[in-house]
Amino acid sequence: MALERKLRRYSKAPFVCQKEPFVCIYLQDKYPFVPAFMPSVGFRHFCRSMAGFNLVELMATLVVIGVLLGVGLPAINRFVESNRLTSATNNLISDLSVARTEAVKRGLRVGVCTSTDASTCSASTWERGWLVFVDKDGNSAWTAGTDEVVRARESLPGSMAASSVLSTGGGINLSLYDRQGAVPALRATDTDDAIEYSFCNTKLGRGRKVTVNEFGRHTLANIDC
Numbered sequence: 733m734a735l736e737r738k739l740r741r742y743s744k745a746p747f748v749c750q751k752e753p754f755v756c757i758y759l760q761d762k763y764p765f766v767p768a769f770m771p772s773v774g775f776r777h778f779c780r781s782m783a784g785f786n787l788v789e790l791m792a793t794l795v796v797i798g799v800l801l802g803v804g805l806p807a808i809n810r811f812v813e814s815n816r817l818t819s820a821t822n823n824l825i826s827d828l829s830v831a832r833t834e835a836v837k838r839g840l841r842v843g844v845c846t847s848t849d850a851s852t853c854s855a856s857t858w859e860r861g862w863l864v865f866v867d868k869d870g871n872s873a874w875t876a877g878t879d880e881v882v883r884a885r886e887s888l889p890g891s892m893a894a895s896s897v898l899s900t901g902g903g904i905n906l907s908l909y910d911r912q913g914a915v916p917a918l919r920a921t922d923t924d925d926a927i928e929y930s931f932c933n934t935k936l937g938r939g940r941k942v943t944v945n946e947f948g949r950h951t952l953a954n955i956d957c
Contacts, residue, residue: 810936816889817933821940824862824894824929825950827883831864832948834882835909841867841916842882845874846905850884852876855905858894858929861887872908872916891935893957899926899943909948918946932957 827844835842845853847863853874863884869875888894897903907927910916918925925946932939932955939957944950 813891813933813935816892817931817936817938817940820888820892820894820931821942821952823885824858824931825942825952827862827864827885828942828944828950830883832909832913834864834866835911836913838866839911841870841872841908841910843867843872843874843906843908845907847884848887850886851881853906858896858905859888859892861885867908873906891933893932893934893939894930896927896929899924899928907944913948915944915946915948918944930955 831842831844842864843853844862844864846856846858846860848854848856848860850861850863853863853865861884864882865874866880866882867873867875868880869878895903896905896907904927908916915927918927927944929942929944930939931941934957937957939955941953941955942950943953
């Protein structure tokens with residue numbers, strides 16, 4: 733009788749059976765628990781899907797990666813070096829334009845000279861860097877403590893070489909613009925002289941040349957190095 737009353741009392745309280753994956757209509761003496769033999773869905777398929785590469789698949793993947801790197805890396809290097817050449821040329825053109833504009837605006841001579849420390853003019857090559865300065869004392873040269881630095885550029889990457897020469901011969905490391913925006917060093921001569929700034933990328937084997945005439949106007953051309 734006691735067992736019957738107990739079953740009647742818990743007949744509406746379902747629980748998980750010990751070995752059957754369905755709900756029972758009676759209650760155990762202690763407490764329900766998850767069966768030891770619970771069913772699983774797709775366990776073997778899941779394990780197979782998580783398997784790694786075999787040796788053949790791994791070797792094939794490495795071969796494909798090697799081919800892609802062999803084709804892509806040279807193209808990337810050419811792209812980087814081409815950007816360096818373009819950037820250096822554009823920087824110089826921008827600085828020449830700034831020097832010419834400042835000369836007209838201020839009514840003073842403004843120069844562009846080579847520099848190794850981005851703060852003073854020095855007799856060096858153009859790939860070491862350059863700066864734009866206002867010739868406040870009017871001596872057509874850089875004067876420390878008097879002249880004003882307008883803009884400065886640091887040295888170029890190792891693959892870049894730069895030079896500046898007169899078209900009639902002779903290298904220069906300083907060019908000036910007067911208050912009319914012209915180049916007085918060129919206007920003083922009777923020849924059709926010009927200043928030629930050349931940038932070469934040794935890895936590409938090509939470069940660009942910026943030519944400035946006596947009126948301060950520039951032209952751009954591609955060259956072989």
